[in-house]
Amino acid sequence: MDNLQTFHGPNAGYVLELYEKYLDDPASVDAVTRAVFEQWAPEQTRAIEAQASTPAGPVSTDRYGSTPSQVADIIAATALAHGIRSRGHLGANLDPLESEPLGDPALLPETYAIGDADLAKLPPDVVGGHAAEGASNALEAINALRAMYSGSISYEFDQVKSPVERNWLRDAVGLQLYRERLNGSAKRKLLQRLTRVEVFERFLQQIFPGQKRFSLEGIDVLVPMLDEVVGGAIESGVEEVLIGMAHRGRLNVLAHVLQKPYGAILSEFMHMKHEEGVPLTDSFGFGWTGDVKYHLGAEHVLSQDEAEEIGLTPDEGVAGSLKVELAPNPSHLEFVNAVVDGMARAGQETRDQPGFPRRDVERAIPVVIHGDAAFSGEGIVAETMNLWNLRGYGAGGTIHIIANNQLGFTTEPQDGRSTHFASDLAKGFEIPVIHVNADDPDAALTAMRLAFAYQDNFHKDVLVDLVGYRRWGHNEGDEPAFTQPTMYEFIRTHPTVREIYARQLEQEGIVASQEAEQMVAEIMGELEQARHAAESGLHPLTPEEANGQNGHHDGLLVPRALSTEQLRRYNEELLTWPREFSPHPKLARLLQRRASTLGPEGGIDWGQAEALAYASILAEGTPIRLSGQDSERGTFSHRHAVLHDQRSGEGYIPLQHLPEACASFAIYNSPLSEVAVLGFEYGYSVQAPETLVLWEAQFGDFANVAQVMIDLFMASGRAKWRQDSSLVLLLPHGYEGQGPDHSSARLERYLELSAQDNWRVVNCSNAGQFYHVLRRQAANLKYAPRPLIVMTPKSLLRHPLASTTLRELSEGSFQPVLDDSQAGERAEAIRRVVLCSGKVAIDLLASERRRLAEDVAIVRVEEYYPFPEAELKRVLAGYPRLKEVAWVQEEPQNMGAWTYMAPRLSALLEAKIKLQMIARPERTSPATGFSDLYQSEQDWIIESALQSTVKEYGGSKHGR
Numbered sequence: 001m002d003n004l005q006t007f008h009g010p011n012a013g014y015v016l017e018l019y020e021k022y023l024d025d026p027a028s029v030d031a032v033t034r035a036v037f038e039q040w041a042p043e044q045t046r047a048i049e050a051q052a053s054t055p056a057g058p059v060s061t062d063r064y065g066s067t068p069s070q071v072a073d074i075i076a077a078t079a080l081a082h083g084i085r086s087r088g089h090l091g092a093n094l095d096p097l098e099s100e101p102l103g104d105p106a107l108l109p110e111t112y113a114i115g116d117a118d119l120a121k122l123p124p125d126v127v128g129g130h131a132a133e134g135a136s137n138a139l140e141a142i143n144a145l146r147a148m149y150s151g152s153i154s155y156e157f158d159q160v161k162s163p164v165e166r167n168w169l170r171d172a173v174g175l176q177l178y179r180e181r182l183n184g185s186a187k188r189k190l191l192q193r194l195t196r197v198e199v200f201e202r203f204l205q206q207i208f209p210g211q212k213r214f215s216l217e218g219i220d221v222l223v224p225m226l227d228e229v230v231g232g233a234i235e236s237g238v239e240e241v242l243i244g245m246a247h248r249g250r251l252n253v254l255a256h257v258l259q260k261p262y263g264a265i266l267s268e269f270m271h272m273k274h275e276e277g278v279p280l281t282d283s284f285g286f287g288w289t290g291d292v293k294y295h296l297g298a299e300h301v302l303s304q305d306e307a308e309e310i311g312l313t314p315d316e317g318v319a320g321s322l323k324v325e326l327a328p329n330p331s332h333l334e335f336v337n338a339v340v341d342g343m344a345r346a347g348q349e350t351r352d353q354p355g356f357p358r359r360d361v362e363r364a365i366p367v368v369i370h371g372d373a374a375f376s377g378e379g380i381v382a383e384t385m386n387l388w389n390l391r392g393y394g395a396g397g398t399i400h401i402i403a404n405n406q407l408g409f410t411t412e413p414q415d416g417r418s419t420h421f422a423s424d425l426a427k428g429f430e431i432p433v434i435h436v437n438a439d440d441p442d443a444a445l446t447a448m449r450l451a452f453a454y455q456d457n458f459h460k461d462v463l464v465d466l467v468g469y470r471r472w473g474h475n476e477g478d479e480p481a482f483t484q485p486t487m488y489e490f491i492r493t494h495p496t497v498r499e500i501y502a503r504q505l506e507q508e509g510i511v512a513s514q515e516a517e518q519m520v521a522e523i524m525g526e527l528e529q530a531r532h533a534a535e536s537g538l539h540p541l542t543p544e545e546a547n548g549q550n551g552h553h554d555g556l557l558v559p560r561a562l563s564t565e566q567l568r569r570y571n572e573e574l575l576t577w578p579r580e581f582s583p584h585p586k587l588a589r590l591l592q593r594r595a596s597t598l599g600p601e602g603g604i605d606w607g608q609a610e611a612l613a614y615a616s617i618l619a620e621g622t623p624i625r626l627s628g629q630d631s632e633r634g635t636f637s638h639r640h641a642v643l644h645d646q647r648s649g650e651g652y653i654p655l656q657h658l659p660e661a662c663a664s665f666a667i668y669n670s671p672l673s674e675v676a677v678l679g680f681e682y683g684y685s686v687q688a689p690e691t692l693v694l695w696e697a698q699f700g701d702f703a704n705v706a707q708v709m710i711d712l713f714m715a716s717g718r719a720k721w722r723q724d725s726s727l728v729l730l731l732p733h734g735y736e737g738q739g740p741d742h743s744s745a746r747l748e749r750y751l752e753l754s755a756q757d758n759w760r761v762v763n764c765s766n767a768g769q770f771y772h773v774l775r776r777q778a779a780n781l782k783y784a785p786r787p788l789i790v791m792t793p794k795s796l797l798r799h800p801l802a803s804t805t806l807r808e809l810s811e812g813s814f815q816p817v818l819d820d821s822q823a824g825e826r827a828e829a830i831r832r833v834v835l836c837s838g839k840v841a842i843d844l845l846a847s848e849r850r851r852l853a854e855d856v857a858i859v860r861v862e863e864y865y866p867f868p869e870a871e872l873k874r875v876l877a878g879y880p881r882l883k884e885v886a887w888v889q890e891e892p893q894n895m896g897a898w899t900y901m902a903p904r905l906s907a908l909l910e911a912k913i914k915l916q917m918i919a920r921p922e923r924t925s926p927a928t929g930f931s932d933l934y935q936s937e938q939d940w941i942i943e944s945a946l947q948s949t950v951k952e953y954g955g956s957k958h959g960r
């Protein structure tokens with residue numbers, strides 16, 4: 001077989017693969033190939049094996065031409081077919097702007113030294129699959145294959161690790177399972193839909209020229225694609241579709257997918273005529289300042305008529321069964337992704353039984369629409385995609401759509417990403433990718449159907465890269481030709497997808513020549529009517545808006561007190577595990593210490609108080625979800641919520657086995673991410689308002705990696721979008737000489753964001769206070785939902801002065817201010833009150849110098865926000881001869897609570913009382929990296945606080 005020389009590297013590999021298949025089962029290859037292999041001798045196989053190990057190189061046509069053979073042609077045709085199946089996307093016609101695809105030698109017949117004439121002589125079976133069906137030769141089959149894999153739709157599946165899924169995907173494409181042949185009426189409906197999308201944008205452009213609307217035009221087909229998801233969801237019995245998307249096309253999605261009335265959108269535009277961002281009135285008191293219209297969310301329960309409009313037949317459309325929700329989001333691109341996944345996860349879980357929540361992934365599906373520039377550029381995208389297969393964070397398969405208009409504001413892909421496709425990042429997460437040309441509505445709907453079916457079958461993430469263009473500038477006030485002149489020259493004369501589709505339907509005789517224009521006129525008329533209606537009335541204020549209370553209450557509900565017997569029972573149950581279960585003996589001993597702390601002498605530490613709080617909350621029917629890095633054990637080895645059997649490694653979670661518990665307890669070690677995890681937990685808490693959701697930072701300062709979630713969702717979501725969350729942040733905080741980055745949880749960040757009753761910020765100085773604040777949070781989930789920010793301790797976790805007693809847990813309640821219990825009888829003698837919080841308070845209380853400082857009282861501010869004005873006044877009034885109040889903090893002056901406390905204390909203190917401040921000097925870094933400097937600073941703080949006159953900072957030999 002001379003012609004074997006023509007096979008190099010991969011080509012020879014194919015021969016072997018086929019030959020091996022043949023040896024295994026002769027029937028597994030087609031008849032022609034089988035006939036050839038039947039004549040092969042073993043030495044020919046060896047020759048091929050030798051060739052398979054040599055590098056691939058171009059095959060000389062001469063050489064090939066001089067040694068044509070049936071085998072060579074079969075192998076070449078098979079290899080070409082394989083090339084098209086696996087690399088077709090590189091040659092696909094994906095760009096409505098008609099750029100050349102990247103191309104690849106694997107797609108070219110000449111790479112395999114075969115021509116059309118040779119292919120035409122071969123049977124179609126050599127190409128195989130669905131492409132071969134109905135073809136009369138291999139050339140026709142190859143052409144059919146090209147249309148399938150390199151047409152206006154193409155696929156990347158090789159990154160999918162599961163062979164079952166890969167085969168499913170290949171079959172779905174090969175057998176064209178999701179390419180529906182639409183009948184005439186379905187095509188008309190689709191044209192009607194595309195007309196709505198386009199006319200809506202055109203109308204806004206006409207009436208409000210230059211106003212930002214972030215038009216969808218160029219990727220209009222996104223709306224019918226979302227219809228496809230909604231239709232699929234109804235058919236699959238999904239209860240909720242949760243959508244996250246940025247500005248692009250949002251108004252269109254609001255109008256047509258969320259069914260927000262045209263009139264409501266138009267009146268928002270009219271209002272914005274005056275001044276963007278100014279709310280209807282500025283007197284909203286406790287928390288409603290609004291957001292621009294393209295950030296707002298919406299909810300909609302689909303009606304029967306709407307189901308029919310998107311093509312569902314009456315018997316399919318189960319009216320009222322599906323809620324579609326668009327999450328509100330800030331300008332900050334892509335951050336909503338994690339929030340939406342968290343919402344979907346919450347929607348899938350039932351939490352009214354002990355143990356982990358029960359999950360039904362069919363109940364809610366997340367759909368996230370990305371920008372092409374943002375998808376590649378923003379790290380939150382990768383962090384969120386990493387969640388999909390994690391026990392605690394999987395959202396049951398997110399459907400991703402890249403609304404790929406090939407520009408990011410003015411930046412072109414070659415400046416915006418290092419990879420060829422906008423979607424390439426997803427491949428690292430084993431997510432199948434479908435690329436599709438946005439000017440081909442049939443292909444776009446096929447892509448969406450396939451994506452939905454994959455999600456529905458496997459409950460894993462899937463991505464559609466919808467390649468289109470942007471008809472206008474980034475926003476409508478922009479001139480795109482400043483920066484992309486040639487692109488926009490092309491776009492100017494490029495027909496819209498509606499026009500393209502209308503022409504196609506006219507040619508097919510499905511619509512008459514004037515009908516498409518008639519559709520335009522009708523929808524224009526509808527919009528015109530909506531405009532008149534909107535002009536005649538502005539939004540009325542709701543009573544909540546009008547009275548400015550917006551969910552604000554002057555006090556919070558106080559949780560029910562628990563008897564000591566009840567708490568003892570919980571304690572006992574938490575220290576019980578199955579007889580055959582054996583945790584680490586040292587840990588078992590450590591935990592059993594918790595049995596000895598219930599007497600009057602106390603000793604209940606942080607971990608124990610926390611566990612008792614959770615037990616009591618679960619017994620009251622409130623579910624709990626706690627996550628964070630290493631939170632199961634606790635970074636400081638203090639929680640041990642999950643025990644591990646020393647033989648099997650199996651986990652046991654006592655809080656899931658409490659006999660009294662009547663709600664779920666979920667606890668997860670999170671991946672090493674702050675922003676995605678915190679966003680996820682925020683979303684979860686929004687969607688599961690009855691659940692106490694807690695996120696714990698490893699050290700408090702790492703929370704600034706998630707600053708976007710804190711600023712734009714937690715702190716202001718309620719004021720902008722009326723989005724309620726009761727998410728709790730546990731932020732380890734305190735100066736213990738560990739250097740700049742493990743000391744401060746940057747309390748100042750939370751305090752500067754505190755306003756309009758947006759959340760609660762506490763720094764508890766003992767375990768009892770922590771227990772009570774958790775219980776207070778749980779008791780107010782419905783009545784006054786607000787996030788809770790807790791500075792949590794490290795060394796105080798086990799400090800005797802920070803421990804509590806059973807009686808305190810049973811009889812006490814959370815105190816925003818703790819007076820000095822030892823100063824009561826010396827009240828007349830007190831000249832100075834030291835105000836402080838958290839760990840420094842314990843340092844002061846524990847100091848030797850305290851005995852000498854007889855005229856000093858140490859008062860702890862346990863709650864910063866809401867500012868405990870009345871409590872502070874009451875406590876200070878107990879010291880009638882007070883001369884000065886010193887605010888003491890470990891943080892530098894420009895950090896910590898000082899800048900928050902100073903004006904508030906000044907306003908509260910009588911003029912004759914001096915306000916002092918004791919803190920480290922202003923610094924750029926929260927703490928020193930030198931332990932001796934740390935210690936001398938700390939000594940200076942304690943020493944200065946516990947004497948009557950505050951010395952200038954200078955206690956350190958290192959100086960300022």
Ligand SMILES: Cc1ncc(C[n+]2csc(CCOP(=O)(O)OP(=O)(O)O)c2C)c(N)n1
Nearest residue numbers: 248331332333371372373374405407408409
């Ligand atoms: C985190 C963040 N950085 C910067 C911006 C400013 N910005 C708004 S839109 C935009 C371009 C986005 O491009 P792309 O993701 O492709 O979406 P498109 O607007 O093209 O639909 C930029 C840079 C932003 N909104 N968010």
